[in-house]
Amino acid sequence: MSELLEKKEDLIRYFQQGGKPRERWRIGTEYEKVAVRTADCTAIPYSGPGGVEDLLRRMAASFGFEPEDEHGHIMALKGERAAITLEPGGQIELSGEQCDTIHCAYAEFALHVRQVIDISSQIGATVLGLGMQPLSRIDQIELLPKVRYRIMYPYMARMGTLGQRMMKQTAGVQANLDYCDEADAIRKLRVSMGIVPLLYAIFANSPLSDGGLNGYHSFRGHIWTDTDNQRSGVPEFVFRGDCSFEDYAEYALDVPMYFLIRNHEYIDLTQPPGLTFRQYLARGYGRERATVDDWTNHLTTIFTEVRLKQYVEVRTADSQPPQFMLALPALLKGTLYNDDCIEAAWNLVKGWSYRQRLEITDAAHKNGLDARVGKIKLQALGYELLQIAATGLERQRALNKSGQDESIYLLRLMDLVRDGHSQASLVISRWKGEWNYDVGRLVKGCAYEAESIL
Numbered sequence: 001m002s003e004l005l006e007k008k009e010d011l012i013r014y015f016q017q018g019g020k021p022r023e024r025w026r027i028g029t030e031y032e033k034v035a036v037r038t039a040d041c042t043a044i045p046y047s048g049p050g051g052v053e054d055l056l057r058r059m060a061a062s063f064g065f066e067p068e069d070e071h072g073h074i075m076a077l078k079g080e081r082a083a084i085t086l087e088p089g090g091q092i093e094l095s096g097e098q099c100d101t102i103h104c105a106y107a108e109f110a111l112h113v114r115q116v117i118d119i120s121s122q123i124g125a126t127v128l129g130l131g132m133q134p135l136s137r138i139d140q141i142e143l144l145p146k147v148r149y150r151i152m153y154p155y156m157a158r159m160g161t162l163g164q165r166m167m168k169q170t171a172g173v174q175a176n177l178d179y180c181d182e183a184d185a186i187r188k189l190r191v192s193m194g195i196v197p198l199l200y201a202i203f204a205n206s207p208l209s210d211g212g213l214n215g216y217h218s219f220r221g222h223i224w225t226d227t228d229n230q231r232s233g234v235p236e237f238v239f240r241g242d243c244s245f246e247d248y249a250e251y252a253l254d255v256p257m258y259f260l261i262r263n264h265e266y267i268d269l270t271q272p273p274g275l276t277f278r279q280y281l282a283r284g285y286g287r288e289r290a291t292v293d294d295w296t297n298h299l300t301t302i303f304t305e306v307r308l309k310q311y312v313e314v315r316t317a318d319s320q321p322p323q324f325m326l327a328l329p330a331l332l333k334g335t336l337y338n339d340d341c342i343e344a345a346w347n348l349v350k351g352w353s354y355r356q357r358l359e360i361t362d363a364a365h366k367n368g369l370d371a372r373v374g375k376i377k378l379q380a381l382g383y384e385l386l387q388i389a390a391t392g393l394e395r396q397r398a399l400n401k402s403g404q405d406e407s408i409y410l411l412r413l414m415d416l417v418r419d420g421h422s423q424a425s426l427v428i429s430r431w432k433g434e435w436n437y438d439v440g441r442l443v444k445g446c447a448y449e450a451e452s453i454l
Contacts, residue, residue: 002293005281008249011295015245016182018310025178025337026098028311029105029329032091032171032319033116033448034133038126041439043136044090046144047073050123052090058119059084073145082108088149089133089141089168092116098176101398102330102406106453113322114450127448129423131206131220131318133169134446135439141168147266151259155270156228163227169209170220171319175329177312177336185312186243188336192306192314193238194349195335197357198385200364201371201378202413203317203328205423208431211439217368217424220318224303225362231255232303234361236354248308253278258301260288312336320423321446322453323412330409334389334396341392348381348388368422383417386410 005011035044035052045051056074060067065077065084077084081097094112099105120127128134133141143153149167156163179185204217216222224232237247254276260267269275269285277298281290299309305316317328335345352360352373360378363371369379393406400408416422427446435441 002291005290005292005295008246008253008281010292011249011253011281012245014292014295015185015248015308015310018179019181019185020178022180025180026100027102027105027178027329027333028098028176029096029109029326030174030176031094031096031109031112031325032087032173033093033127034089034091034130034169034171034319035120035125035127036133036135036443038124038443041135041443043133043141044123044125045142046086046090047142050125051142052086052092054123055092055116055119055125056084056086058122059115062119063115070146075144075146082112084112086144086146087167087171088144088146088153089138090144091171092127102326102333102393102409103398103400105329106326106409109322109325110450110453113448113453117448117450126443128443128446129205129319129321129324129448130208130427130446131171131204131218131320132209134208134442135211136169137210138164138168143168148259151266151268151270155258155273158273159228159230160226162223162225165209166220166223166227170206170223172220172315173203173317173319173325173328174313174315175332176309177314177332179312182245185245185308186238187342188312189248189306189308190238190243191336191342191346192312192332193234193304194352194357195345195385196234196305196316197360197364197371198349198378198382199314199316199328199331200318200361201369202331202382202386202417202422203320203324204364204368204425205318205320205427207424207428208442212437213428213431216365217422217428218318218365221316221361221365224305225365227303231301234305234357239354239357245308252299252302253281255298255302257298259297260285260294261297262288318423322448322450324423326409327413330393330406331386331389331413333406334392334410335385338392338395341388341395344388345385348385368424369417369420370425379417379420383414386414386417390414 067074068076083095085093200221206220257269307313335341371378390407
């Protein structure tokens with residue numbers, strides 16, 4: 001049984017135990033992807049022939065993954081170092097290993113791309129380099145038969161207008177970074193939260209949904225503004241100079257709980273909602289008492305743009321075409337794992353008030369790199385951030401077999417941003433131009449291609 005928790009100090013100690021010496025710092029990446037039926041461009045279902053479960057079953061048979069099921073349904077595949085998991089609308093996610101370098105992450109992701117393209121073609125599906133399902137509406141997308149999601153889905157409808165869209169339609173790319181101690185963790189948390197508007201602008205890639213333009217460069221980003229504001233967004237306290245592990249624990253203590261897990265079964269705490277972890281820690285729930293596993297699970301239900309676990313998880317970026325997927329972990333490794341670079345990144349954004357941060361983030365959702373801070377476009381700030389990250393990676397001198405450092409994973413994105421483009425602006429231009437508002441052409445234009453990874 002997991003260790004019992006008795007007081008707030010136990011929760012703070014949990015974060016302290018995540019600290020690692022610099023030589024043990026790694027980076028992990030999670031890559032979510034949407035897939036559609038090639039024939040009609042609708043989201044592939046979970047169940048039935050040609051569905052996501054069929055895809056997982058075939059991947060297990062072809063590539064040696066170990067299926068993991070829940071109540072008779074395959075929900076994930078366990079590999080030697082990484083896992084393939086599913087989001088609520090059947091989005092396919094590679095949960096990557098903890099890598100020393102982006103070169104390691106590249107090798108892992110390149111293999112995954114080849115495998116998922118191979119199997120998806122067998123079932124008449126296409127994987128897209130987009131941050132949202134482009135055609136299917138939420139009522140046309142099957143909800144995964146996973147108890148966790150069955151609990152969350154109706155709750156989302158009560159807590160905001162866009163949460164069910166988040167669950168079923170969106171896809172992002174996330175990066176997990178280590179810290180050495182409390183001061184380092186809070187510094188990384190603060191700087192990552194500070195550059196959220198720049199990350200949204202740089203990685204915007206969800207301008208299409210429900211069959212047409214939605215008016216945003218990152219509609220996925222906008223969705224998070226009305227999903228469940230008790231557990232989402234950018235908390236103001238992280239920008240205080242005296243922010244600490246205790247502050248994050250205090251924040252998480254007052255977030256309502258979704259569920260408990262006992263003997264692999266879920267206990268729904270959303271009917272009626274309102275039990276916070278603070279109340280649970282103080283008085284329990286029936287015969288159940290708070291454990292470390294409960295705290296770990298609770299932290300996964302906090303959806304801030306950057307969240308603290310026993311590492312720092314940056315969750316802001318829209319999913320990308322395969323050749324741009326490694327740019328997010330590369331940008332963050334170059335920026336956050338170098339003292340000069342993290343300071344330079346903070347200098348780009350430290351002068352903004354909290355209200356300005358929210359306004360700039362909203363503008364980034366709407367207008368991407370064309371959003372402005374006063375007279376300065378986010379394009380200029382975003383390109384400067386990429387230059388900072390490239391400098392950090394060059395200094396880290398992690399070389400591949402060809403003698404190249406990790407900054408190679410930023411080069412295409414730097415070219416794109418220098419020219420004033422994100423994936424969103426390209427998609428909007430092509431949708432109105434060469435694709436001529438045709439979803440079939442969009443799917444062909446955004447399809448994953450193995451040879452384009454780097």
